[in-house]
Amino acid sequence: MNEQDLRQLLTVSVEDVLPSQPATAGWERARRTRRTRRAVGAVALAVTLVGGGTVVALRPPADSPPVHSVEPTVEPTHAGPVQRPPAELTFPPDPLARLADPATVPLSERPVQRALALFQPMDEEFHADGPVRVLGNDGVVRSLDVVTLAPTRDAGGNEASAVKPGVLSPDGRSAAFAQTGELIMVDLTTATVRRIPLDGYLELVVWGNDRVLVGGDNRTYAVDRVTGAASTIDVSAWGLVAPDPAAGREAALIEIVGERGGLKLRSRTAREGTVRSEQPVTGSALPSPYQVNEFYGRGWLHGERLARAAWITNSEIDGAEGVAVLDARTGAVAHLLDLGRDRAKGCCEVLGWDNKGAVLLRLEPAALARWHPETGEVTGIVRDLRGVLALAG
Numbered sequence: 455m456n457e458q459d460l461r462q463l464l465t466v467s468v469e470d471v472l473p474s475q476p477a478t479a480g481w482e483r484a485r486r487t488r489r490t491r492r493a494v495g496a497v498a499l500a501v502t503l504v505g506g507g508t509v510v511a512l513r514p515p516a517d518s519p520p521v522h523s524v525e526p527t528v529e530p531t532h533a534g535p536v537q538r539p540p541a542e543l544t545f546p547p548d549p550l551a552r553l554a555d556p557a558t559v560p561l562s563e564r565p566v567q568r569a570l571a572l573f574q575p576m577d578e579e580f581h582a583d584g585p586v587r588v589l590g591n592d593g594v595v596r597s598l599d600v601v602t603l604a605p606t607r608d609a610g611g612n613e614a615s616a617v618k619p620g621v622l623s624p625d626g627r628s629a630a631f632a633q634t635g636e637l638i639m640v641d642l643t644t645a646t647v648r649r650i651p652l653d654g655y656l657e658l659v660v661w662g663n664d665r666v667l668v669g670g671d672n673r674t675y676a677v678d679r680v681t682g683a684a685s686t687i688d689v690s691a692w693g694l695v696a697p698d699p700a701a702g703r704e705a706a707l708i709e710i711v712g713e714r715g716g717l718k719l720r721s722r723t724a725r726e727g728t729v730r731s732e733q734p735v736t737g738s739a740l741p742s743p744y745q746v747n748e749f750y751g752r753g754w755l756h757g758e759r760l761a762r763a764a765w766i767t768n769s770e771i772d773g774a775e776g777v778a779v780l781d782a783r784t785g786a787v788a789h790l791l792d793l794g795r796d797r798a799k800g801c802c803e804v805l806g807w808d809n810k811g812a813v814l815l816r817l818e819p820a821a822l823a824r825w826h827p828e829t830g831e832v833t834g835i836v837r838d839l840r841g842v843l844a845l846a847g
Contacts, residue, residue: 533830535739536790543820543834549593550822550835553843557587557597565645566590568626568846572598574617575841581605583841586617588642591626600645606632606657608671614657615842619752619805621659624699624847628679630666632656637668637677637684650682658691660752662724663703667694688727693720695753695760695782696806699847706730708755708782710762714747719760719785733785743767746778746787751803754813758782761804761813761827771795775802777815779827789827793817806845814845 545551553573568591577583582605586598603616616631623629631638637650637659652668652675660667666677669691676687693709707722717735722728737745746764753762759779766776775793780786793802797818805814808824817823817832821839825832 533789533828535788536741536744536792537825537827537830537832538792538794539817539823539825539832543817543823543832545820545834545837548835549591550589550845552593552595553587553589553822553836554839555595557585557595559594559596560599561588561596561642562599562645564594564596566596566626566642567592569622569629569642570626570846572617572622572629572844573839573841574615576615577840580615582615598640601631601638601640601647603631603638604633606655606670607634608655608657617842617844618658619803619842619844620661620696622844622846623661623679626846629844630659630661630668630677632659632668632670637666637675639666639679639682648682650677650684652677652684660691660694660696661699662697662707663699663701663705667691689722695755695762698755698757700757701755708753708760710735710749710753717746717749719780719782733783735780735785735787737787737790740787740790743769744790744792746776746790747772749778750800752805754804754806755782756807756811759788759811759827761807763800763803763815766790766792768792768794775799777802777804777813777825779813791825791827791832805843806847816843 550571553571566588569588570591571589573587575583588596588598590596605613606616607613616633621629621631627643629640629642634655635651635653637652637656639648639650654673655670656668657670658668664679666679668675668677674687674689674691675684677684689707690709693711695708695710697705697707704724707724707727709720709722710717711720712718719733719735721730723730735746745767747766749762749764751763753760758781760782761777761779764776764778766774768774774795775797777791778787779789781788801816801818803816805816807813813825813827815823815825819838820834820836822835822843823832824835
């Protein structure tokens with residue numbers, strides 16, 4: 455058999471396969487404080503390339519029965535427990551990128567079917583700089599013109615934006631804003647406003663299925679989203695993790711409590727807030743010296759996984775920025791995004807999950823980024839957007 459015959463018999467296919475991609479008021483104010491950190495070398499995200507293999511198929515003779523080819527099975531890429539973002543982010547097209555655009559129409563003139571996000575532009579002093587933007591699922595950016603929001607404040611006079619992660623309902627149809635002495639609820643599909651009087655300095659909002667949980671330093675209210683009826687519930691609005699909207703109205707409420715060396719996940723009953731169980735937060739899966747020191751910002755549940763921003767110990771410093779993904783059943787840290795030391799303190803708050811299991815977070819120089827814990831891929835969504843974001847579920 456000569457070379458030409460061999461070429462007719464053999465078909466060679468080569469594929470390169472690329473992988474897809476304490477709970478106190480301190481964390482609210484920490485994001486405004488910058489600390490100086492010495493420079494470190496750029497870190498590149500390690501990506502394992504599976505490829506270069508050769509698939510050889512024999513071409514059968516003309517009188518032989520047909521041979522049905524079988525596509526090779528590619529195992530999903532699983533990154534290690536500690537991951538780092540690439541030195542330079544890529545920015546694939548994304549509907550949320552329209553948040554960078556100015557509003558073109560008032561909400562009162564064109565209500566949404568569903569909002570994807572709210573955005574409050576802020577100036578360098580962290581004061582509101584223009585109206586709240588409402589990005590609809592039709593791609594149109596609206597201005598929130600049906601209500602004027604005051605900054606939230608605590609008993610000490612510290613102020614913050616009324617737009618915070620968690621104020622937009624998971625279905626994108628409503629928004630709830632904590633104000634001193636009241637909760638303001640806006641139906642974004644009709645551009646109507648309800649005001650529910652409540653006592654105290656209210657600062658934070660969490661949507662919990664059929665209720666809105668709103669609170670501050672001393673108390674938390676559970677407000678029925680339909681009737682407006684309110685009662686107190688024994689849970690901290692600062693440590694409360696935003697429930698998974700798919701979990702149902704009786705799903706347990708999860709808090710992250712404790713201080714460094716004694717962090718815990720506390721499970722409470724959905725209605726009364728009675729403590730059911732506690733699990734220590736553990737980092738046995740992390741290589742030494744990595745550990746989670748303290749959490750900040752809102753935590754978010756997605757099935758049995760919980761994502762929250764944290765200050766961590768890495769191989770260079772005690773107090774680096776990071777994001778942790780935990781097993782919500784056991785408290786074990788499964789993945790840790792090491793964001794290093796050359797960032798603003800409290801820079802990288804988690805804003806939720808997308809429907810593909812990626813964590814959405816603030817990340818310099820991106821205003822919004824997406825992290826896939828299973829693969830380690832980190833990509834940008836919106837560039838350099840100064841302000842506060844709230845995303846739908």
